[in-house]
Amino acid sequence: MINKIIEKVENLCSWLSFLLVILITVDVFLRYVFNFSSASLYELEWHFFAAIFLLGSTVTLQKDHHVRVDVFYNKLSKKKKEVINLIGNIFFLVPFSLIIFYTSIPFITDSFIIMESSPDPGGLPFRFIIKSIIPLSFFLLAIIGVINITKNVKNISNG
Numbered sequence: 001m002i003n004k005i006i007e008k009v010e011n012l013c014s015w016l017s018f019l020l021v022i023l024i025t026v027d028v029f030l031r032y033v034f035n036f037s038s039a040s041l042y043e044l045e046w047h048f049f050a051a052i053f054l055l056g057s058t059v060t061l062q063k064d065h066h067v068r069v070d071v072f073y074n075k076l077s078k079k080k081k082e083v084i085n086l087i088g089n090i091f092f093l094v095p096f097s098l099i100i101f102y103t104s105i106p107f108i109t110d111s112f113i114i115m116e117s118s119p120d121p122g123g124l125p126f127r128f129i130i131k132s133i134i135p136l137s138f139f140l141l142a143i144i145g146v147i148n149i150t151k152n153v154k155n156i157s158n159g
Contacts, residue, residue: 002143003062009140010059013052020048039120047130054137061093062144079156086152089145097142104134 023045030036060066073081110116111128118124 002140002147005140006059006062006144009055013056013059016048016052020045020052023048039118039122040124043118043120043124047124050130051133054133055140058137058140058144061141061148082152082155086149086156089149089152094142094145094149097138097145100138101135101142104131104138108132108135 023041027038027041027045030038030041057066073084076084108128108131111131115125116127118127
């Protein structure tokens, strides 16, 4: 089930990336051809980028395409790599993800209660929508971390 969710997230990130390119193109065209600029266009750009970055990190981790410092890692045996990944998931990924998830809930709740909008004139309303991506992405990261822990333990025990 989580694989289907991550696949949907991946598709969403792909579409958001495509839309971001179009949005930036339109923004640049309007700015330099018509000398027109809009705070809402600019904010929508960073909203799309934030969603792509946060949600895309879950896809990247699930597919094991994330960046590592491979100075020592590549030279290790498969079992040692699994142990390092297990330690990283147990002590860093899952706890950090759960802390961010837990601490971001009041952040969104407050934003929703006051119906927070952009402080910029002409900015976007409903800022809680973009803020809601924070706990969603870190919850997915924690789930993927738990899945990785089970895979690491299985791979280590199988030798």
